[in-house]
Amino acid sequence: MSMSPVDNAAFWQQEARRLDWQQDFTSLVEEIDGGPRCRWFSGGKTNLSYNALDRHLAARGEHCAIIHRDYLGETWRLSYLELWQQVNALSSLMADWGIRPGDRVVIALPMTPVAAIAMLACARLGAVHVVVYSAITSEALEQRMAACQPVLLFHSSEIRGRDGLPSIPPSTATLRIVDIASGDFTRELAQHNGRVVPCAWVDASQTSHLLFTSGTTGAPKGIVRDTGGYAVALLASLQHLFHLQDDEVFFTTADVGWVTGHSYGIYAPLLAGITTVMCEISPVNAPGEGWWQMVEELGITRMLTIAGAIRMARQQGKPRARLSTLRSLYLAGEPLDSATHSWVTAGMGVACENHYWQTESGWPLLAGSGSGLTPVFSRSVEIVDPTSGALCAPGEAGMLVVNTTLGPGGMSTLWQDDTLHDQHYWLHRDGRWSYATYDCAVQMGNRIVIQGRIDDVINIGGKRLATAEVENALAGIEGIIEVVAARTPHHLLGEMVALFVVTHGLNKKQEAALKQQIRERLINRCGRFALPRKIHFRRSLPKTFSGKFLRRMLTA
Template identity: 35%
Template structure:
């Protein structure tokens, strides 16, 4: 096989030929004759004269090829004790039936459907049913508060909302139907119908707009696949934010299908009949891309897991799933493994299972600290692959491409830019920085297929948010550097770089040091305003279970560790041991909210986060007397 360097060079020197070759990996109703349309740059379009159906590529073509009996979707829910497996033929039939329900409710090509559901097979069915008839789905993370759902309803203006009576978090039942009802009342746009899946854990009282899922499916006429333009939108996925209107990231049909199908082989090394377990949620981009679309486009088996990595009934659930279904590639967030490591630091639970089929562990969603990387590598004895991408990009920007050429690992780096991604690091003036020097990580336009072509009904905001900082480049919002070997190091959001007495310091670098302490499970460093130095860093750490040391001892050790590793210039003199760090529903630490509270700013806490969690985690900041000159 060609080397990474050869593949990458071709993707940059001959992108037209490279991506037209990749496009042959999917079925087209009208095959494209060209890859890139730059006519309306910076609003680039991929495969402009092609036509296809993404649902056909995910389901029907595998059935037509004689693999209808192969497992397509495995549903595993330790929180309900449910397990079900759907073959490609069974999943196709369920999707066609629900597509018929949507058609019967007046949904057609280009209409929007909001999907507000927990991690159940029907969520996947609803997404694929929209794709089948050319409708545009917008999945909203299940359990989002009514206001967040209402904002998304108003922006997407769906004809139909698809929901469930409830979700389950641990041992807690979360009623969705009352949240949906409140959102419909709050929203200015009124959907024509709400299809509701009744779950036995909570049976909701139907309202005037409601249609029962099961009853509607029984009466529906299965719908065929509708051919759409490659440039038509497949879905809208809203980025989360604490303030302002969320941005509706648009994903096109053709470019996304081509890129995801290509990435399964090139990055994740997963092919037909192999099993991929992505422990995320369908409400996030990872769930869209690598629970639903990419594995099915590749003809693989995908695992849909309803539950958390620890707690139901223990921290061995990921290992159990890997053993039971013969998982080859496991993909989750570093947060999940830090949670497992905290409860089972010696990895005893993992050793109770046969993980012989497990070949790769992929981690993304936040920076992978070296401590977690080393722990997982030593425990599993397989490649632990850090990789970096965003909601906007749809698939990885930087990764260790297991299906092309496995590169030597450098802890803290997600490795190399993938083919199609021209990654640069620029200073504030827009000039390239030297190897090893931190700056803003950007991607030269055009971005490859699969990346967002624009924001939903907001081209101006797309340009202002992503393209205006550096002419000809997409601004990722992350900072970092590229070393002399071409390895990319992503140190965190650019607004996580703090200025301490004229020295620009990465809080990510300090977090890396704190995480290396053997007693630390997870950590966060934020910058706090200081009248003398401009900003000073403050650290918060959660300790592993069973740590015998006194918190004050650990705090002192951590302050000294940063001084030893980074130097006195870091000025990290305050580290607090806390019970928990405030997080989003997807597990990302709310550093921005922490900074806002620590600085005394009037910034609202997202309603998806328990205020008590934030306040408890920040109590050391809120209760101690500030030093001289500190706000």
Template identity: 35%
Template sequence: MSTTTSYADEYRRSMEDPGGFWLDAAGLIDWMRPPARALDSGSAPLYRWFPDGTLNVSANALDRWVAAGRGDQVALAYDSAMTGSKRTFTYAELLHEVELFAGVLRQNGVERGDRVAIYLPMTPEAVIAMLACARIGAVHSVIFGGFAANELAVRIQDAAPKLIVTSSGGLEPGRVVEYLPIVEKALAMIVGDRSVAGTVTSSITVVSEDELSVEAVIVRNREAVPGDAAAFDGRVGVRWLDLEDQLSRAEPVAPVELAATDPLYILYTSGTTGTPKGVVRDNGGYAVALAWSMRNIYDVHAGDVMWTASDVGWVVGHSYIVYGPLLAGATTVLYEGKPIGTPDAGAFWRMVEEYRVKVLFSAPTAVRAIRREDPALEHLAGYDTSSLEALFLAGERLDTETYHWIDEALHCPVVDHWWQTETGWAIAANPRGIEPLPVKPGSPTVPVPGYRVGIVDGKGRPISPGVEGNIVLELPLPPGSLPTLWGGDEKYVASYLTAFPGHYATGDSGYLDDDGYVYVMGRTDDVINVAGHRLSTGGLEEALNHHPAVAEVAVIGIRDELKGQRAAGFVTLKHGTVIDHDVLVTELVALVRETVGPVAAFRDVTVLDRLPKTRSGKILRKTMRQIADGEPYKVPATIEDPTVLTALEAALGR
């Protein structure tokens, strides 16, 4: 931990001398040609970081640590709660696997700039495939394993990959998901083969088999989910190849030299419909930002163990399962399982004890799931979690009730931080590697060096501290943030840079306090307008979360003929809780009246077994609002369990 500088000093320098600040940070990376310039601003509002630098991210994640004598250190620890299988890879072993996988890509015609779609479960091949793409300059596009065929097809058509890397299947509690029929159906949709695809949606432009970008599908046959690539070979005019057979004939490949501004990957934002938004991440800026963040935000260094309990299909998995920890020379943990039910609510604490995890990164929804199943944290007492120095949470708003519950139970700090798929790393955080700052529950603390956070009204005018408005980020965004969207700069500018000129529109609402702490209250479309009064869903949810029976809560605005909108609350109860519904509603209404005030006119409460969520834990408020208002809706591709929507409809009498 730094003892020679303060957060204020670091932040001030990043604002006053961003070029010097980020060129210094670039020293954390091994360059093939070190950059002399930090920023190319010639095409503002589009910016490119380290335009004259060259490097290879895969070599930075693996080769340099082997060369530095860390080859015998564990780089990747794999733990599947679904199958009971475990495996570790040292840096030398992981490097060998990546070199050979790069050989498989090469022998199938993949070259620099080609795209590779990765549709895999949480198994080591996912990490290996990503690093192999980075090694040869191929652009990977990881698609969450188990996505439905239509959503897979939309992403394949947009990215136009030459190759798909997949598995025979994935495992969810109580069910098996076979991937090969899904991949076949997705490809059939693109070429209009209705005998396989059935209905082809309007979001897909049908092409001939000759025009299909995909030339081959590489299949890893998984023992737990038997599947045979040979049985699919030739279908939809594509070669289907067995990974083990391909590896047996592959030659190891050395890392290629890439421009810092070359794309490293495309990651599609969750919940997209129609034409998806593919976030592009570059090589150099991303590597520098992640290396800096590992040291200065997470306080993770070479030899430390970091476990990010997410999925490689999400941005958190890209940044802090795969690239970040390996760029820091740390050990990263890959977990195939859930916070509860695999087998119980002690799963996280078992992992911390077994792998001596220093930093755990998860989502508030995982903590709330544990709280619901084990409110007294009885499982925690059964494990030695003394290695844990910090629990980082992100992905959605961390309510103060959940924060206090887990913070009081653990012996280490709980750190809320805020970022987006588009930014690739934290916008606001408590910078533990620079100077741990006082915690204010409900706030992800302060802007990270490099990010100038502002609060503006609908016309872009700055708002005073303590007043909620639109959260914007002044351009240029720091390294690691998206330089553009796949398919054109125009789409990027229109989507993010037009609403508030000179700024990136986050789409979130919130405020800054007098100390400069950031408060993120929710998406701007989650603001409820009750008879002209703008109410934040975050503030209402905060009030409801204080009830001792409530495990999780979502508040949405539903249509009201008199007031325009009214707030409706949806709650789940802690495991084993029994309370009369009318009593619960009376107490929740009183909490909102006391905390927010009578202006909220809050009276609607629905108790559910589960809230509708994405697989990454975000509550599907828009879909809930559509159901409550009786509007037609589309089941989001990212939903964790579609049956929850049916239960919601029944609860609302729809």
């Protein structure tokens, strides 16, 4: 489906003109050693900080760059000029500390403008930022530090409503630890106010940042992202996928430690010269009424979040705020159920778009309305048997693959491990490379329905059933707030379905009736083999920081 980005050279040549280049690129894309890795916009030199800030100053210096909603619900604003000044001050201080191009800087900060300022200061100096969720566990932080060997760590000892902050190591001869909440840092930074630091013009292929995956399947993997391809791809997506205008106020609900926070919380809006909203996690800023009040007060025009957050919001009922400014709500990060989509479009009266992408892709791979998606411009995708690599027939579930390349902005490689990148993510089939998403999908007509991770597929006596297919079948049943399907062992069939259903206020008789309704719905929509072995009723279910269900914990 669709053509590959390599075949669509004229499109990307044109999109690259949206960016400012200090030195023009000489080739669009080049393979590295005949393998799946490639370089985009080779020969070109650019800078993310310059394109996100400096080039806007003449025309939009007074325009609001960041609206910050703090953990107490207070609102603060920074113009492009003010943001540029603060980035220059921190860049100057970091340069005095000896930060050089290629140095890794770990950023473990709450969702405040300082996190964005630190990222942009790294980009200005050509350093590589490694942003992590600020309430990451001590073990996970230690793993990431050991993997990337940073020379600087930014953190904040101020609690700001956060729980369980990680243990911070002491400074060493090779690692500087900086607490931005300390008086020492404030005084030191103040000495650099008013200083201007020239941008380090870097090769388009130079690493801009690392993002570590969660590591649920072993040691965390460091996703490497380039500079030029990433910037071009983000600007192209805002133009052709999001269709943004000059007056947008864009609210990405994800923490800056996740890929959505990087791509559409910080870089894409600032590259486009529009306003982005940074919101700290707290009870007053929780999904639902807190968000809808923000839409009304701040004039938010676009929101990007996950379906799980909207399901939580739906429990509070219809929004008690005017959403007249909200042009679109974008959902990503997990398969979208029809009940959530319908509630947004009918209950909220807002256009709802569904995006599918990964940390590795950097920006959406597929997009559409509802669960049926199509490739975002210039990508070529197929659904194959995860064991043999053979093409799946329409309607047959298999693994989604992306042919030839992820396109500009996709991962360049894994940090210090080209071999694992090539062998884990890429398949060589029919004389070409294909990127393995490890997500289960099925083709319905000319659209693709994502069903969840390949390892979220239950093998019931040889019949494969995606957990998302079960969950979607039960969506919309009255009394069910949330539902998660997981596998449970069976001595004859190997595995069967186990259901964890979140309800509220049901008595035993109502629970029994609901169980019967669930069984009948699954038999009708998925077949008798989908009959659950166990149905557990719960008040809540364990989730990750980003709101995804912890299936492994439930299965255990």
